[in-house]
Amino acid sequence: MKNRISWRVATVSSARWETASARTLVLDVPDWPGHLPGQHIDVRLTAEDGYTAQRSYSIASAWTPAPSATGAGSAGAPGTVELTIQRLDDGEVSPYLTDVVEPGDQIELRGPVGGWFVWREKQTAPVLLIAGGSGIVPLMAMIRARGEARGRQPFRLIYSVRTPEDAAYADELRLRVRENPGLDVHFVYTRKAPDGWPTPPKRIDVAAINSHGWPPDFQPDCYVCGPTSFVETAADILVALGHDPKRIRTERFGGA
């Protein structure tokens, strides 16, 4: 990341729905330099009258210089970047990316950027990932990167969603829990839980993080991502439970 970053044009090569309102765009980016899991890109849309709108989107795919080893999901071919965009019905940019853009279309982007909210394979500590809604995207890139590298670092994901239908990457997560040893996934349902779920729907709380995270003594590296209020709640709980604030990295996506 030594060179200054400038805008480049990417081509949408394919797209798929992850949930009824979240869509993954696979982008072909010429001369893509590679990225670290957790990094994002900025997308810039320009209307015919010259008006522009710019938004940040995390990279969902892992980057490996060689083709996928396991085929268990998105290893990300060289020069390929995947984004997952959650549609906000009253949003300016996200409905365009989920409902209007089609394969073959071009979009302008800048990146990869951001070197702080990243996980590197050389980190050996246990990892706790806490995602609220679309905050799963950069954390999924970390899970994918660990999987592709056959990493042994113990990983736990706590993923808060409104309903089971709102969970992105659900099939892939299930597969990875089986095939990537040392990965655990726990869901928190805030509006509707699956039948037979042991607790009624509730927001993320001390009990969930205490029972499904790591004890502070394990000195895990914690990554928290999602809507701003979610990130603040989860990070406060981690600090209250005794986690070292220096080991808690947060990324706020905005919203309430």
Add this chain to the structure above:
Amino acid sequence: MEIDGNALAGDLSEVFATDATVAVFTCAGCGHAGAVATLRVWGPAPGAVGRCPSCTDVILRLVRTPSRLILTLTGATRLELPLDA
């Protein structure tokens, strides 16, 4: 809408040759030191204000005009950038 310093990475990458969101600022108001990524930012906007997460004083301002990017760092006594990031 409140976000954080991670979102400044793209604009800062047009100013600095290395990733400035990992740079450590020291707040002139309260002495708190932390990564630029942890600043509280109001956005997205053509102009962004980054505030100290500890005392909420303004640390930096980033304003984009059609021809230039203006970075004002009045609230920081120090900005330490790693050279190998």
